[in-house]
Amino acid sequence: MDKxxxxxxxxxxxxxxxxFLENYEVYLSELLKIVHKSNVFDDIYYVGNDNNLSKDRYEVLSTDLNDVNYFASQLIKYKEKDNVLIVANGFDHAFSEINNQNEAFIKLLYQIAVENMNSSSKGGEDRRFTILFSxxxxxxxxEIRDFSIKLxxxxxxxxxxxxxxxxxxxxxLPTVGFAKQLKNNVLSSNLQGLSDKQIIQTLSLLYLTFGPKLFQPQGRKINKEIEKKVKEIKKQQIEKSDIITIIDVDVDLDNSVKGLNSLRNYIYIQKKAFDYKLNLSTYNISLPKGVLLLGKPGNGKSLSAKAIASTLELPLxxxxxxxxxGQYVGQSESKMKETLATIQSMSPCVLWIDEIEKTFSGTNNKDNDVMRKVIGIFLTWMSDENKGVFVVATANNVKDQLPPExxxxxxxxxxxxIDNPNLEAKVEILKLHVNKRIYKIVGTNSNIFNSSSNNKVIDDIYSHLKNKEFSGAEIEHCCNEGVKAAIINNLSIGNEKFENSNFEIEVLKNICEELKVTVPDSNQKNDNFNDLYKKLNKKYSEELEYIDNYANENNRTSDEKQEYSLNEEFTNNLKNIINSNINKEINSFISEKENKDTFENAD
Incomplete structure (x- = not known):
């Protein structure tokens, strides 16, 4: 605080x-000691309800604004040659609320500022009259902005x-000597991201639980208990804002994410960068700033964000x-700056922004000036101010939705x-989700995918995986449904023992059936426009043919023709809807193709 x-x-x-000092209450007493020793002021007056500040050397004034108003006006009139400091603590309301009393107080402040500029004390020196608001x-x-400083x-x-x-x-602690002997343990780094008042409150809660052990060198067990308790309290403190959330991570790139080898290798390199951050700073090399994960829904973008934090061993x-x-002018920009300052204070950490294109889509609206300012603050922070915060943003699409900056x-x-997984990754994903769900039944050394008796159904499963486009989420769904059906079929209420020796083959058959119906046969991988044409022709030809046959008047009776005329508008609308869906699929194909060609593949 010295500087x-x-x-x-x-x-x-x-x-x-x-x-104007914001959030300096914890340090105000120490600051006033320094001011008092400097002999800058002849008199120091205190207005507020902090007993620590009102002892001995300060004359204590009423906390009522009317009395402060009167006192300040008297000082400006009758103590023209004295240097006076008034310390007013907790008068935020005098400026945020609009009423006659506050307006009169602001007018008085303006008068004080003007006279303060024009008055001088003996010896020709400028007279000092300062009000310090905390x-x-x-x-x-x-009215008083030009006469003010805010920190x-x-x-x-x-x-x-x-x-x-x-x-x-x-x-x-009981004695000063005892306090000097004890160290801060692992507290300092764990308390980053909390304000001064929150830190003092957190220390009080921790001391209530651990006592002097909080500061004593302890074994790994007690340190873990302290760290866990700090995380719980810290999470409660930070999440009061409802803007940022600390996520508990229980996944990692090695065991929870399959495929995405390029992304995986890149993150392992960044792990070394964070491990050697002190060495890198010696050579003026900045820490990595983050990645944008772009691609189809259901393929592990959110899971990867969590796994990245776990792999980097950083809080998420x-x-x-x-x-x-916010609803008030300037409120959104202020909240954005404060939130980024909170996040920065917790570095090194991983910052996850999910579906970033939905948040930033309003920047293209010329009337959305607030959003553009908020995004501008964020972009400036990312490029110039971010120190040690690894940003992981996820998006389904960026074309025409994200600012190019x-x-x-x-x-x-x-x-x-991140595309739909390739065959190798699909097989790994399937095995991961099956084994995770059956290990308590068949043991951790499951032979479900290696048993020769299962070869036929396994081949059928692999055939579906090879010939259809599955997302990771769709494969997980099929595994969950298949295992669930087998468990329900083999369990009775109150009995958790499995007597059926065919449980594994039943699981595989169920999964195979789910894979068959979850994704239609027409959903094949489309690498070019010819493939797309075949897919769309197969998917929509029957609907279009049905409408055309219905609209054909050649084989209709007069009653049917009359009925058709009533439904003509309906059939045309239906046809337009189908054509619109076809256009959407074509545009989606073009957009995905552009993304594949433009950005690095995560596999």
Missing amino acids: QFETIISYIKSNVSFI GANYTIPR KKLYPTIVEINDLISNFKFKH IKFDISKVL LTRKGRFDKIFY
Whole structure:
């Protein structure tokens, strides 16, 4: 805090009329000690309800705004040659609410500022009259903006966190000597991302549970317990905003994600970059900034985001950017900056933004000025300010939906296209989901895919996987349904023992049937427009032929013709809908083809 104190003292000495300090309450007492020792002011007055600040050397004023108003007006009139500091704590409401009392107070402040500029004390020196406002959130009125300075304290550094821990120890431990002996353990890094007040509150909760053990060198077990408790408290503190969420991760790239080998190898390299971050900084090499995962739904983009955090051994934070939008002017931009500051204070970490194209789609609307400003803040942070936050964004499509600035180099290090899995990956995904669901029944060393007695049905399963386009989610669905049906068929209520020796083959047959019906035969892989034509012709020809036959008047009676005339509009609309669906499939094909050609394949 020393440098920040120096900055504040310099503003005071420069005779700034009004200094607004946000979130400095924890440090205010220490700051005023320094101000008092500097002998800059003849008198220091305190307005507020903090007993620690109102002791001894400060004259305490009423907390009522009317009394403050009267007192300030008297000071400006009768103490023209004295240097006076008024410390007003918790007067945010005097500027956020509009009423006669507050308007009169703002007019008085304007008068003070003008007279402060024009008055001088003995010896020809400028007279100092400063009001230091301390609180959580001040909206500075236009009338006094030019006479004011606002400083906002967001999140403490590691050094400041250690100072807060040390102060807490000296206050709560039995003796000073005992406090000096104890270390901060693993607390400092775990408390990153919390405000000063939240840190003090968290330390109190931890001390209630662990006592002096919180600061004593302990074995791995107690350290893990402390770390787990910190995470629980921290999660509750951070999620109050409802904008960011700390996600518990129980998946990893090795065991939970199949295929995506290029993405996997890239993340392993970034893991080394974070491990050697101190060495890299020596050579002015910045840490990786993140990846954009683009592709069809159901193929593991969200799962990969979680697995990336686990592999990098970093906390995962999910960011819902749409929730920063507020109803007041400037509120959205302010919330965006505060949220990014919170995220940055927790670095190194992984930041996950799901379906980013839905959040940013409004930037192309010329009337959506707020969203463009919010996105501008985010883009600036990604390219210039991001230090150690690995951003993982997921999207189904980016064409005409994301601002082009987001996909240029300097924001994301890599953009990976995730297609439906190839045959090898499909087989791995199937085995993963089957074994995960049956291991408690047949044991961890399942022979379900190696038994010769299962060869016929396994071949049928592989044939479906080879000849149809499945997403990872569709394969998981088939496995879940197939195993569920077999379990239900072999269990009775209250009995968890399996007597059926044919359970494994039953599971495989069920899965094979699910694979057969889940994805239609017409859903083949389309690599070119000829394949697309065949697929669409097969998919829609029967519907179009039915409509054409229905519309043919040659073989109709007069009653049928009359009925047809009544339904002509309906049949034409139906035909238009089918044609529209065909166009959508063609456009989707073109878009997917462009993505494949433009971006690196994750497999």
